[in-house]
Amino acid sequence: MGRIAGVTAAETRERLLSAAADIFAERGYDGTRVADIAAAAGVSNGALYAHFASKAELLIQALRAHGRRLLAEAFAADPGRSITDLLLVVGRWLPLRRDAREYLVVEALVAARRDDDVARPMRTYIGERADMLADLMRAAQGAGELDSALSPNALAHFCLLLAMGSSLVTPDLHAVGAEEWAALLTRVVTGLASAGPRDRSEDVKLQIDTGRCQGHGRCYDLAPALFGEDDEGYGQVLGDGIAPPGKEDEARLAAANCPERAISVLEEL
């Protein structure tokens, strides 16, 4: 079979990767011969080796080009959508039956167990995916959607395990009800989400009138989390002067006990 007229090197490369993805997914790494891929792509073995140095490289590049990356794809399709939403949507897809090409990653993982030539680039490939997911998580934390106390790497690892696991445990091995699964995901994603912008309607703002304060110290005696003393014993509001949740009563108690009536507790911000 001769060279297909009119195709560019890039098109040739793409045809090879597409054929490789199909054949590796169907037959596995060991069951696939490089010549079969060249044939399916309509190129010579020589042309194939002009693009890819080895069968292992072909596998990993096929994975990069055609392995499913559901989250990244869903995000690329709708960058404005919130990450928590995307996690839910993608999560619902995980247990569903998928097309044959999605088993490419399973075959690659199996091959990596047996073949060092595959294991090394596979480690790099998994690392890239994990980094990409971690970047997505960081962006979500920056936007206040995910709790920034959580490690982005751990979040990425968690997503990776779910994705890989869903490729291994297919619906014909074990099924889960779509509703039950969605309900569980919702709970998990809610747990990962940040508290969001705090409800500040209950916050109180503390002020000390320095013209009135005489350093009796009742405020820092009674509410040491909210008030401190300066070098001369005068009262000082600590931090930003907003009483943290649960400290409002302490703030009011301090104000009510100031002999000079120097403390105000402003209820509305």
Add this chain to the structure above:
Amino acid sequence: MSVDDRFTQDFRDTAGEEPLGIRNEIITGPVSDWATDFSHVEPEWSADPYPIQDELRQRCPIAHTERFGGGWLPTRYEDVAAVAYDTEHFSSRAIIMSNFRPPLDEAPVGGSPPISSDPPFHHDARKLLLPAFTKASVARQEPATRAFCHSLIDAFGERSVVDAASEYAQHIPIRVIADMLGFPPEDGPRFREFVESTLEGVNQPPDERIERMQQLFDYLLQQIRDHLDHPRDDLTTFLINVELYGSKLEADHVAGTMALLLIAGIDTTWSAIGASLWHLAKTPQDLERLVGEPALLPTALEEFLRAFAPVTMARLVKEDMHWHGVDMKADDWILLSFPAANRDPAQFDRAGEVVIDREVNRHAAFGLGIHRCVGSHLARMELRVALEVWLERIPGFSLADASAVTWSAGQIRGPRALPLRIGG
């Protein structure tokens, strides 16, 4: 040895140069009518001033007296606060109501700055002292104070009756202030004499009072000279060296402030500790609750300070004026009763009761306005530690003989004899 010529002359040698103040006829004896003839040094007042104050607050909220050369006694919180805040019309150049008024030109410094000072000097003199008396600073005295309280109780031995005023309360502030000023602790009994002659002997003949005051200043000068020879890390050395407006303090200022710290630091706290123990000794349910609930002590302590505020101050009217319905004359005294303010029902619910878990307690035991007691954090620490140690060591006690309890006369009121029976 460097010579500091501020302190080479005895204070007695310069006393004759002092401008003369006003002396008035001394009037003593039973009070005829508290609204027109009050006296805070008569036995009836020292025994129990609260019914008198309550009655005056109803009937004549700014009482008057011809004694002490003329003076006024506001008993409502509102009026007491108004005087405390109004340094424009009321001077602090004398703060002990007696039969001698220092002349107006003693202001704004006064004999014992900053308590005797008026603005603007007051602020600067007070600022020098504040850092040594913050809550954080006085916390450093707490371990030694606690150990000393234990040693006082150890000294009770096996006795079943002890005097909590003379054997316990009195010694605690004496030791603490002696340590802070760097005076020999064995001089404690002399401090008590100085305190009594300054604060209680207000109706002594003026020459007698002057002589006693000079004994105090002789003692202070002796201590100053000792500190000049042997400087150390204490308030006396600090006062000798500190600068105000670019120069060291005048000798009178150094000694006057030392006198203030010595006098004001002792019988006030002594009174507060004693009055608190007196209340607990006669109120078993409060004693039981505090022993069982030690975390309540800081709250209870504020209530003891409110109900038994030891300190009454005085002011001098600067010029003739009509004030809150009365005609005041220049040099009239104001007896500034924080105890009366603290029991005003317009300011406090259940004002006449001791409510040891009172949460909102905006009392004025340490004064109001610019003269807030500079030692209030020290006093609170001493009071808390004294009560903590006592309740831990002696959780059960009662009045041994209610009729044997005596109270100091004058502007600082607290038990001076307080026999307590230890045990159930």
